[in-house]
Amino acid sequence: MRHLRVRGPGGVENGSIEDRQIVLAGGTTIEPLDHETLQLEEPYELLAPIEAPEVWCAGVTYERSRDARIEESTVQDVYTMVYDAPRPELFMKDAGMRRTVGPGRPIGIRGDSAWNVPEPEIGIVIGTSGRIAGLTIGNDVSSRDIEGANPLYLPQAKIYAGACAIGPAVFVPESDEHSYHLTLRVTDEWGRIVFEGETFTARMRRSFADLVEWLLRDNPVPPGSVLLTGTGLVPPDDFTLKPGHFVEIHVPEIGTLVNPVVRASELMQKEPG
Ligand code: DO4
Numbered sequence: 419m420r421h422l423r424v425r426g427p428g429g430v431e432n433g434s435i436e437d438r439q440i441v442l443a444g445g446t447t448i449e450p451l452d453h454e455t456l457q458l459e460e461p462y463e464l465l466a467p468i469e470a471p472e473v474w475c476a477g478v479t480y481e482r483s484r485d486a487r488i489e490e491s492t493v494q495d496v497y498t499m500v501y502d503a504p505r506p507e508l509f510m511k512d513a514g515m516r517r518t519v520g521p522g523r524p525i526g527i528r529g530d531s532a533w534n535v536p537e538p539e540i541g542i543v544i545g546t547s548g549r550i551a552g553l554t555i556g557n558d559v560s561s562r563d564i565e566g567a568n569p570l571y572l573p574q575a576k577i578y579a580g581a582c583a584i585g586p587a588v589f590v591p592e593s594d595e596h597s598y599h600l601t602l603r604v605t606d607e608w609g610r611i612v613f614e615g616e617t618f619t620a621r622m623r624r625s626f627a628d629l630v631e632w633l634l635r636d637n638p639v640p641p642g643s644v645l646l647t648g649t650g651l652v653p654p655d656d657f658t659l660k661p662g663h664f665v666e667i668h669v670p671e672i673g674t675l676v677n678p679v680v681r682a683s684e685l686m687q688k689e690p691g
C-alpha cells in the first residue's frame with residue numbers, strides 16, 4: 419500500500435493508491451498524469467507525503483559513501499572509523515519542513531560551494547515506539563567541497579534552503595526488510611542525461627531497524643519524522659549539480675521523486691514583518 423498527500427480545491431487531503439488510481443480520504447478518485455512520479459493535473463497538486471516534524475540522516479552506511487568521503491576529505495580516518503563502528507553517524511537535516519520539499523519542487527545548491535551532489539536514499543517514516551511506519555525516497559542534497567574541507571563543517575554542507583526532498587509516496591511494506599533498488603538519473607535543461615547510476619540497499623552495512631534504534635536512544639524524535647538511511651550512489655568527482663538540472667530517484671515500490679535544481683538563495687523566504 420502507498421500513501422500520499424494532495425492539495426486540491428477542498429484543501430489538503432491524504433490519499434492512497436489503489437489499482438493505479440489515487441483515492442482521496444474524501445472519496446474523490448484521481449488518475450495521475452504519470453504512474454511513477456504521481457504528478458497530478460490541476461487543480462490538484464502532489465505534496466510531500468508527510469509533514470515530517472524532523473528529518474534525520476544516517477551517513478557512511480555504504481562502502482561507496484565511505485570511499486568517496488575518504489577521497490574528498492582532508493581528514494580521512496573518521497570515515498573508516500564510523501563505517502566500522504557499532505554506533506552509526508547520525509545528524510539532523512531539518513525540522514518543521516523549513517528546508518525539505520516535496521515532489522516537483524525545487525531543491526537548492528549553496529552559493530558558496532562549487533561541488534554539489536544529490537544523495538538518493540531510502541527514508542524511514544518513524545511511527546510510535548520506534549516502529550517503521552513506512553518508507554519513502556529522500557534526497558540528502560549535499561555540498562562535497564564544504565564537508566571535504568573539514569568534517570566539522572558537516573552541518574553547513576547538509577543543512578540549507580532546499581537541501582532535502584522526500585516523496586512521492588510512503589510505501590508500507592507488508593513483509594520484513596528486503597533489498598530496495600535505487601536508480602538515480604540527473605538530466606540537464608535539454609533533457610540530456612548527465613549522470614545515471616544504481617544501487618541496492620543490500621549493500622548497506624546496517625539494517626533499517628538498527629539505524630532507528632540508534633537514533634531513538636535517549637532522543638525524543640517525534641513520530642512522523644523521517645530518517646534517511648545513507649547514500650550508496652556517488653557521482654564521479656568531476657560531476658556537480660547545476661541550476662537547470664533535474665534529479666530523478668526511482669525505487670519501484672515507492673515511485674519516482676523528481677526535483678529541479680535552483681540556487682538555494684532563490685528559496686530563501688523573507689520573514690514576515
Ligand atoms: O559523512 C558525511 C555524510 C554522509 C552521508 O550523508 C551519506 O553517506 O549519505
Ligand code: MG
Pocket residue numbers: 475476477537539558648649
Ligand atoms: Mg546522505
